[in-house]
Amino acid sequence: MTEVSHGAQPLELGNANATAVTGTGTSEQWLARYSNSLMGVFGNPQRVLVRGAGALVWDADGKEYLDLLGGIAVNALGHAHPFVTSVIASQLSTLGHVSNFFTSPTQIALAEKLLELSQAPAGSKVFFANSGTEANEAAFKLARVHGGKERPTILALEGAFHGRTMGALAMTAKQAYREPFEPMPAGVRHLPFNDIEALREALDDSVAALVIEPIQGEAGVRPLSAEYLKAARELTREHGALLILDEVQTGIGRTGDWFAGIAAGIIPDAMTLAKGLGGGFPIGAIITFGEGPSTKLSAGQHGTTFGGNPVATAAALATLHVLESANVLANVRTVSDIFAQGLGKLDGVTEVRAFGLLIGVELAEPVAAGVLAAALEAGFIINAPRPTTIRLAPPLNLTAEQAQSFIAAFPELLATALAAHSSEGNS
Template sequence: MNHAHDETGAGNGLLSNVNATAAAVTGTGTSAQWLARYSDSLMGVFGSPQRVLVRGAGALVWDADGKEYLDLLGGIAVNALGHAHPFVTSVISSQLATLGHVSNFFTSPTQIALAEKLLSLSQAPTGSKVFFANSGTEANEAAFKLARRHGKVHSPENGPSRSTILALEGAFHGRSMGALALTAKQAYREPFEPMPAGVRHIPFDDVEALRAAMDETVAALVIEPIQGEAGVRPLSLEYLRAARELTREAGALLILDEVQTGVGRTGEWFAGTAAGIVPDAMTLAKGLGGGFPIGAMITFGEGPSPLLSAGQHGTTFGGNPVATAAALATLHVLESANVLANVRAVSARFAEGLTGIAGVTQVRAHGLLIGFDVAEPIAAGIVTAALEAGFIINAPKPHTVRLAPPLNLTSQQAGSFLAALPALIETALAAQTLQGES
């Protein structure tokens, strides 16, 4: 492939012509041709891509062969307003044309305004602070360091080290080393062991197990209010409130990972704070930028934030003007268009419709983070059948299908999937039977 480009002047060449650049970069070709090029040029850490997507509008996307799909996964809870939202796109374009990157030796109005907006939405008390990163795993790395710093500062001189971080069985917090140490799935961890020491996983939603684990060595408890990768498993209100009480009594931090559940995904701004608890820190990403990469850690009150002082943590791209402008634009639309009310309404539509479908055994609808279980281990088969029928969904477990669509998905779009689902289940069951006979 020829990677040469024309640099003959501002008015000529690919670098100065957006349309020509797009045409030259994307070119034309079938999905099969693109996938052959993919396998020749990209690491296979994601396996083989299911489709080559070239365009999106709202909750719809199109592949390189021109086929249309209803995107009910939203980039795994990322595309809060769907694809190519006109306001978000215009704000990003305008900001990039004005000021793109300045390094964190400097700040920008969008960075400050976004921090203030997040503190307001989370109802954070005086003394609360925000740290910006580029992703959920980076936000959780910051939280990991916050926990370790807290433990070091608060360890007694002649007592045991306060270095233990508690996480839950089934947890997923990311794939960089600190976040991976918090993640429970052994298949993700084993190839890279030894993990950073001091993380202990305890049973999910078990208050007595938490009480037994909460001793003087614990620096922090890190939990997802709803475990998305484990199949949309919510922690009970009892557990969340006990977690707040027990960590406070033990002098440990309570850190909520709201990377997947935050920014309106559940029909509330944040899943944990809607339960009536105030954590010591909360991490965000995914939907925050409406598709543009950004992550954040919020610390609540005067306690945790001074622990990370100048030089103790940082990031090159975190909080850059374009990412923070994208997040401000996304939050503006979520508020001004009353999108959270739509989340609750469409969630109810899904919950009612799924409950009545043969083969569906349980429905867990938390806003537009939805998991439903099927009687047979055919979730992957349902995903395959759905893709063929023009729906993008996900199977985090053999019996579980997950939906995390754009928050502005319409009831009519939800209804189209519900109408198609019985046939998709039948197709997956038939494929399972055929496979068993072969």
């Protein structure tokens, strides 16, 4: 037997072939092995992480980081939350996977809980998948079945990101993601962001569905206005089209409410979820609202092998339990205000778009990549989705003190990035 170290307790692995699996190594050694064994679709990893606790993670060299990205809004309760991990271990010790020829108590209970939290009307249903892109694939199929051949058009927005599988990619607006795989599935049109008149002109009786994110995360944390969301609901209903909210990133308390669209008073025809739902364990879902949308997909028209398995649904139930019982959503709102006020008054910051703990920090100069690099060296994990934008999506139980530590460090991080940018411009 060989072992790979994951914190204090080593994980024993059977060595079935001649390749040694070592338990120690520097980040440099691990990254060399990475480049020799994994596809380069993510580029070069920034660090080799080996352990986490709450909002903290440690790399293979023992360096500590404050995780302000949360696996891109996934780790709702941080890393290795004791209750969530205990529930996962307990479920695995009894029943791990059964296929969808069968169901389990955790699958049913989670569906019921999501219907309750989303205030879904009678007749509403849930389908479980494994990720956000899979949830949006289900939404794509739902729109196709609803529209039939007579209503072939699906509307999405410029700046949208709905995933990388083909149906979800067709609804995603970024050309760099789409171009290598064209032709895309037909019938998707992208409208100008937050433009009600463009929406009004596009929505006619040929449209099957409008798919929108209440806040676009990958585009730099850009919110749709309350007026746009209201118009989207009214116009889709008027023309018999589905309104589908992609809450993969904004759902499950990320914005300080369970769901951003529903908090704005919008009851969609369907809503997709993933990311924070499993607290770090892979799970996705689509909720259909009311009997009409909920009867569109019939037996055999869609499916998944792993979706809704007992472990994933147990992990989600445990995550929702902690979010509720520990009043974590109140903490989201409190820490959001700390970030907004603290970062918003700093020189070089032109705007802070804070929606709970989904935060976009707009910079006066296009140095976001430099700030990211300086932050990593200083022990902070953040994201730079655009040249002038920093994105934060930390665990929802991040403390005020942890938020303040980043705010205090930010001026020096920005100064380092600006100096490097100036040097590059003069070279």
